[in-house]
Amino acid sequence: MADIEIKDIIKKENLVYSKSKILTDNEMHYCPGCSHGTSHKLVAEVIEEMGIQEKTIGISPVGCSVLAYNYLDIDWQQAAHGRAPALATAAKRLMPDHFVFTYQGDGDLASIGTAEILHACNRGENITVIFVNNAIYGMTGGQMAPTTLIGMPTATSPYGREAALHGFPLKITELIAQLPGVAYVTRQSVHTPAAARKAKKAIRKGFENQEKKIGTSFIEIVSTCSSGWKLSPVASNQWMEEHMFKFYPLGDLKDAERDNEADYKKYIE
Amino acid sequence: MGELKLMKGNEVIAEAAIRYGADGYFGYPITPQSEIMETLMAQKPWETTGMVVLQAESEVASINMLYGGAACGKRVMTSSSSPGLSLMLEGVSYLAGAELPCLLVNVVRGGPGLGTIQPSQADYFQATKGGGHGDYQIIVLAPASVQEMNDFVGLGFDLAFKYRIPSLILSDGVIGQMMEKVEVSDYKPRWTDEEIQKISGSWATTGKTKNRERHIATSLDLQAEKMEEHNHKLQAKYREIEKNEVRYEEFQTDDAEYLLVAYGSSARICQKSVTLLRQKGIKVGLLRPITVWPFPSQRIAELANQVKGMLAVEMSAGQMVMDVKLAVNGKIPVSHFGRYGGVVHSPGEVVEAFEKQFLGGK
């Protein structure tokens, strides 16, 4: 045992991690263990580290993260359900030097807002999309989402999702990756320290791509919803690893810059 | 005197927007107003004034692009026709709730449903009674000429920013498709970032600087009491607009014993009807609401003390007539005439309907 007392460690000069200045002091309304909190934090840290608070506009969705504007100290627009990419399109085109990102859940982005996200990505809008996919509608009480896995019970698929009855889970991120306007598509998670670090790098890359004006950056964060899944936060993380990652495998789906194939440019030329 | 041109109503909307210094147009094609976006795309204002023009994937996306642009303090607009406006109403409610200024244009066609592509005035209720969900109003300007299509672009934007409210130009297929001589406005530069800060700096989402709190464009408040408070504020604003912004035009009302009330292209038809009736010795006048919200209720109530009866003439099954009746409040008979579903009435039909209603079918 080292001969230093706790009180001598807890000193201002020894502080190595504290809350980002971009996060407000508002207590988050999310359930214990919710991936939204961690995802918010990573976005906040990226904004702080890039020094772009004064130039960042966030677009919040309808869903659990509708109140994201209470937690990140930046200017926000609160969108109608699914329409965040439309707002972002206009904000970015009218203020091209600003950083514009949408923050959307799977109900918002992959169900009601399918048209808006596909077309914004297809136009190659220079925006960053943070897509939090927990395979359920959290805010309305755990109903089936487009991304709900086969067999997964929800409030509106109480006996488990059945393809014949409810259709198949939608891999919208794979669809998005096909679009020539999209520069960067990746699927991450935030449930472990290593995963969170990788996700943060991906988010940072997504924001940096806006400076390069190379098209849309799309970052899916495979997430948990312990209230909707009716599991403890820790058990939710395990369930996610065992089930969600099989259907929604983590990793980059597209990196036009790395692959030196800014696809949309080929179309233009 | 500005430049004189011969233009279609729809074309002049586009021309006026560029000349006014609008920042963005977001729209989706629909007959009978597609010339608006076509003209903008042909003019390429992004190369001259810097105005953004984008063909969106739907009317739903268009109106939400307006929300995104308006929240940045920019002067943004869209245009559509009846079915498209129906699709936009959710977004209009959000814009009204978040108090975001913007300009909408509805070149009305016959309905319901997919209806027809011919002119109609059957979207009056939708335009003037909120249309979408919740207690809200938008300013509604009803042009009766190509000149007013030009003039109301600037007026619509000015009122929108004065009150932080969406403005709607409620046109119809006649005015949109008709060509007339028009004196177009002079070119004005778009607002600079500094001007936007001066005009909308207290609320626009232009990026949170150190010297202010973050700005949030939202229509949400989960606390009912706060939402009621917000509604009180909106209602007070609407009363203010009703007090200040009523616009109308009168035609031969000085000695009138009867009154026609009509807006937009129907008012043009009714001018002729007034002349025809006066040739028969019947003293008829015309009141044309220019703003259909706020509605010229007070003036109509005054005229109810002067005339023996009023006929609301509109290309609908009877919508504006309800507002006329509310204004008259039972004092004198109020009736309605109009062809609808895309059919435009003739001056003679109006005369016939008037005689039948008020002169025992003479």
Add this chain to the structure above:
Amino acid sequence: MAKVRGAIVVDIEKCKGCGVCVTACPTNVIQLAKQVNGKGYNYAYMENPEACTGCANCALVCPDTVIEVYRVKV
């Protein structure tokens, strides 16, 4: 040989006791308290403070960002 010692400070009243930090800690420093905070959550605390290296893993995955991390070479 330089050794690294760390410590965390949990904002007890803001902690929701989700336990994600407990599993994220590589040296098993953190446990959830038997006591509850004002909201009724079993909050996180350092059960084995001497094992803390100040790696900040717990703070990084804490959804409510209620953990501050301190580190010193001894």
